[in-house]
Amino acid sequence: MKEKRNLTFKVKEQNELMKFLIENLPNKNRNNIKSLLKNKQVLVDGAAISQFNHPLNPGQEVMITESRFSDKDMKGIKVVYEDEYLIAVEKASGILSIATDKEREKTAYNIVKNYVKSRNPLEKLFIVHRLDRETSGVMIFAKTEEMQQILQTNWQKMVLERTYVAVVEGKVEKNNDTIVSYLKENSAFVTFSSDKEIEGSKKAITHYTVLKRSKGFSLVEANIETGRKNQIRVHMQSLGHSVVGDKKYGATTNPLGRLGLHAKSIIFKHPKTGKVLSFQTGIPAKFSGMFKK
Numbered sequence: 001m002k003e004k005r006n007l008t009f010k011v012k013e014q015n016e017l018m019k020f021l022i023e024n025l026p027n028k029n030r031n032n033i034k035s036l037l038k039n040k041q042v043l044v045d046g047a048a049i050s051q052f053n054h055p056l057n058p059g060q061e062v063m064i065t066e067s068r069f070s071d072k073d074m075k076g077i078k079v080v081y082e083d084e085y086l087i088a089v090e091k092a093s094g095i096l097s098i099a100t101d102k103e104r105e106k107t108a109y110n111i112v113k114n115y116v117k118s119r120n121p122l123e124k125l126f127i128v129h130r131l132d133r134e135t136s137g138v139m140i141f142a143k144t145e146e147m148q149q150i151l152q153t154n155w156q157k158m159v160l161e162r163t164y165v166a167v168v169e170g171k172v173e174k175n176n177d178t179i180v181s182y183l184k185e186n187s188a189f190v191t192f193s194s195d196k197e198i199e200g201s202k203k204a205i206t207h208y209t210v211l212k213r214s215k216g217f218s219l220v221e222a223n224i225e226t227g228r229k230n231q232i233r234v235h236m237q238s239l240g241h242s243v244v245g246d247k248k249y250g251a252t253t254n255p256l257g258r259l260g261l262h263a264k265s266i267i268f269k270h271p272k273t274g275k276v277l278s279f280q281t282g283i284p285a286k287f288s289g290m291f292k293k
Contacts, residue, residue: 006119007025011059017042017051036064037050039068065120076092086143087143088138088266088277095133098127123143126142161223161267168218169216170240176209179238182198184200191230204226204234205226207222208220212291236249246260
């Protein structure tokens, strides 16, 4: 297999990316350069950049790689943010976060790892947190082991807000409320909720707001203060309004043909820069479509 060659340039003065590329790639015309940007072949400090006017600062490294990574290769995964330390993606429903005994290849981790390695074979990827297979939405991966450890150790402090949207069965009575309970997983790997603390349980807090209601369903936005396994699914079941498609936690309907849960956004403090980042995705069209008048 032919090894992919990379061209690397150091930024010496403030500039815009397109202008910098025109100056440093005299053998390529503007259309060639636009193609490189579109195909995610231009990296700034290890992150793929497609904006023509992306600002460059002295000391930064610009790399042009021969490797192309097509939308087909990224099926089910959309990059929403990337820098030299981490990468945030939107995962589609139906894709596992990481490998299991039954599925090793088509996982969010593998797809993102291949995307990163296609530009730099020495690049690595580390899992930070997971989403259930049928839950879509924002996931964060670390590019170094140090970043993984920092994020996992300080996750509760660094994550300022995590918001989900869910389609649930029935009309949720209150417009907004907070659910507080203790969650524990039983021997059958099913999480259950208890009003009182029991041995091995963990406190879980979910704030929710009803966005829309229809004849037999409600569209709910849930902000989780704690990130327990299956938290929203269990808390909505405890209200008597299971997430649609969630047979494991009491749902009797599946109008979406999938679990009606989507990780809409994460707001968190970047461990290296201290900057507050907000990764946002829209409400899935299938969800909204159930509440059109």
